[in-house]
Amino acid sequence: MTFFMIRPLIFIWLAHFLVDFMIGIWAMYKTLAHLDLFLAGTISAAGAFFGEGMQIFFGPLSDRGWRKQLICLGILFTAANTFLAYSTNYWILLLIYSITCVGSGAFHPAATSLAGTLTPHRKAMIIAIFASGGALGLASSQIIYTYFHSVLHGATAILILPAILLVLTSFYGLHGIQSFTPIHSAHEVNLKALFRMFKNRNLRLLYIAQVCNQTLFWATIFLLPDTLICKGYNAWICHGGGHLFLILGGAVMMIPAGYISDRYSPKRVILWATVAAMIAFYIFLLYPTFDNITFVALIFLLGAFFATVNSVLIAFGHLLVPESPGMVSAFLMGMAWCISEGLGQGGGGLMTRFFNEHAPVYALSILGIFFIIGIMATLWLPDLEKNEIKGQLN
Numbered sequence: 001m002t003f004f005m006i007r008p009l010i011f012i013w014l015a016h017f018l019v020d021f022m023i024g025i026w027a028m029y030k031t032l033a034h035l036d037l038f039l040a041g042t043i044s045a046a047g048a049f050f051g052e053g054m055q056i057f058f059g060p061l062s063d064r065g066w067r068k069q070l071i072c073l074g075i076l077f078t079a080a081n082t083f084l085a086y087s088t089n090y091w092i093l094l095l096i097y098s099i100t101c102v103g104s105g106a107f108h109p110a111a112t113s114l115a116g117t118l119t120p121h122r123k124a125m126i127i128a129i130f131a132s133g134g135a136l137g138l139a140s141s142q143i144i145y146t147y148f149h150s151v152l153h154g155a156t157a158i159l160i161l162p163a164i165l166l167v168l169t170s171f172y173g174l175h176g177i178q179s180f181t182p183i184h185s186a187h188e189v190n191l192k193a194l195f196r197m198f199k200n201r202n203l204r205l206l207y208i209a210q211v212c213n214q215t216l217f218w219a220t221i222f223l224l225p226d227t228l229i230c231k232g233y234n235a236w237i238c239h240g241g242g243h244l245f246l247i248l249g250g251a252v253m254m255i256p257a258g259y260i261s262d263r264y265s266p267k268r269v270i271l272w273a274t275v276a277a278m279i280a281f282y283i284f285l286l287y288p289t290f291d292n293i294t295f296v297a298l299i300f301l302l303g304a305f306f307a308t309v310n311s312v313l314i315a316f317g318h319l320l321v322p323e324s325p326g327m328v329s330a331f332l333m334g335m336a337w338c339i340s341e342g343l344g345q346g347g348g349g350l351m352t353r354f355f356n357e358h359a360p361v362y363a364l365s366i367l368g369i370f371f372i373i374g375i376m377a378t379l380w381l382p383d384l385e386k387n388e389i390k391g392q393l394n
Contacts (some may be wrong), residue, residue: 008114008118009115009123009126009129009130010244011169012056012111012114012115012130012133013109013129013130013132013133014133014166015071015075015107015109015133015166016073016107016130016131016134016137017104017134017136017137017145017168018075018078018079018131018137018162018163019074019078019103019104019107019108019134019137019139020133020137020138020141021134021137021138021140021144022078022079022081022082022100022103022132022137022141022163023078023079023081023100023101023104023141024026024137024138024139024140024141024142024145024221024240024243024247025081025082025084025114025141026044026084026097026100026242027142027165027221027222027225027345028083028111028141028145028146028225028239028240028243028340029081029085029145029149030078031229031239032146032149032239033085033088033237033306034090035090035093037188037226037282037348037349037352037353037359037360038349038350038352038353039090039349040222040345040349041222041268041345041346041347041348041350041352042278042346042349043090043093043094043097044095044097044218044222044242044341044342044345044346045341045342045343045345045346045347045349046342046346047094047097047098047100047101048101048218048337048338048341048342048345048348049338049339049341049342050098050100050101050102050338051099051100051104051105051239052101052102052104052105052333052334052337052338052341053100053105053334053335053338054101054102054105054106055105055108055109055330055333055334055335055337056194056286056328056330056334056335056340056368057192057250057316058070058105058106058109058110058330058334058360059109059113059180059327059329059330059331059334060193060327060330061110062109062110062113062114062330066110067111067113067114068170070107070110071106071110071111071114071170072104072107072111072167072170072176073106073107073321074103074104074107074108074110074111075103075107075163075166076103076151076163076164076167077100077102077103077104077106078100078103078104078107078163079098079159079160079163079164080096080097080100080103080156080251081097081100082156082157082159082160083096083150083156083157084096084097084156085154085155085156086154086157089265095233095261099123100109105334105367108329108334108367109329109333109334111130112127112130112222112314112329112333113325113329115127115129115130116318116325116329117325121131121367125259125262127311127314127315127318128259128311128315131307131310131311132251134296135203135247135248135250135251135307136247136248136251138221138247139243139244139245139247139248139250139251140244141240141243142225142239142242142243142244142313143236143239143241143243144240145159145240145241146239146339149202155277156206156254160307168269168347174307180339186300193327194327194330194331195315196333197321197327200320200321202320202381202382203317203320203321203328203331203332205377205378205380205381206313206317206320206332206377206381207331207332207335208373208374208377209270209274209309209313209374209377209378209381210309210313210314210332210340211279211336211339211340211343211370212293212340212371212373212377213268213306213309213310213313213340213344213370213374213376214310214336214337214340214341214344215339215340215344215347215370216277216281216306216368216370216371217306217310217340217342217344218340218341219343219344219345219348219363219364219367220246220281220302220306220344220364221246221344222344222345222348222349223348223349223360223363223364224242224243225238225240225242225243225245226359226360227285227361228242230358230359230360230361230392231288231289231361232289233292233295234292237292237295238351242295242299245296245299245300245303246299246300246302246303247303247307247355248300248303249299249300249301249302249304249305249307250303250304250306250307250308251305251307252300253303253304253305253307253308257269257273257307257308257311257312258340259345260312261311261315261316262315263311264384266312266313266315266319266381267381267382268383269308269312269368269380270309270312270313270316270378270381271375271379273305273308273312273329273376274305274309274371274378275375276301276305277302277309277371278368278371278378279299279306280301280302280305281302281364281368282297282365282368283298284298284302285361285364285365285368286365292360304310309374313332314328314329314332314333317329317331317332321391322359343367343370344367347352347363348360348363348364348367349363351363351366351367
């Protein structure tokens with residue numbers, strides 16, 4: 001890669017770090033503010049469905065040459081979460097979180113498609129590098145936010161400054177990036193074309209597998225602080241430490257997963273990572289309490305398996321439909337996330353209403369059914385090596 005390719009990759013890596021940092025704040029804030037889990041989950045579901053669902057519109061805009069603008073808009077909008085601590089009114093919290101989700105919906109398809117077109121080779125590797133930035137931002141979000149929330153007594157608006165600074169440097173960071181011209185005409189790149197992707201059997205199966213994986217991922221993030229408190233872990237683990245190692249596992253595994261996906265069958269990688277995640281998930285839930293070292297290792301592995309499935313699924317989709325990377329990103333990210341975040345966080349919050357004790361643990365245990373559905377969808381995917389996929393595209 002040349003310097004002119006490395007520079008925008010570094011910029012979108014930093015932007016992804018910051019965007020996902022802002023997204024991760026909500027799950028910790030609802031615990032710090034002692035919000036009702038059902039109402040907090042409802043806010044998560046509504047905000048995610050509206051905001052992340054906007055990727056349906058932002059994906060085509062990205063393919064029409066609006067990537068830079070969408071990336072900057074996404075950075076600023078996601079920073080709305082820095083104002084959560086200034087209100088406990090559920091309607092205001094819904095508004096703030098919805099703005100953050102719209103920012104996420106604007107940023108992710110544009111930045112992901114940009115990452116996927118920086119080089120014609122090693123797409124999975126480049127996307128994995130880009131994704132690792134988001135994982136590190138999400139990983140550090142809760143523990144950093146908890147620190148600033150405590151030290152500043154809730155005056156967390158100062159955390160918006162890095163977002164403003166990054167947008168101001170976007171002219172340099174994205175300088176030289178040309179607008180992408182899709183193979184299809186502008187009239188074909190629309191909402192109807194996006195929904196036509198459901199007619200593609202393999203994309204449809206990838207979508208189902210992605211919804212299942214991300215439902216479990218977001219349910220775990222949302223209920224993890226409360227689950228850890230329920231199990232009696234140390235305060236630093238409950239207030240961001242457990243979340244840190246969950247997401248760090250994903251960040252560490254993303255690049256190796258991209259490399260493996262470039263060399264071997266994506267189906268095999270997705271299948272075995274899903275099975276491994278299910279095993280780690282239920283060991284964590286069913287065993288009362290681990291010592292700190294064992295817990296950190298287990299939650300680290302769980303995060304690694306979740307992230308592996310996510311990055312390989314998206315890369316597989318780009319290989320299947322290389323002419324519309326923004327549309328594929330919107331389909332496997334926006335359309336999947338708006339459903340999975342609602343199911344994971346909203347469904348998890350709802351299920352806590354049915355239990356008096358250990359409610360977060362039981363809620364997560366029930367949601368584990370999505371592992372089985374995801375495995376079934378993956379088994380129906382074609383078992384193709386990368387060179388075979390290329391042959392089918394010609």
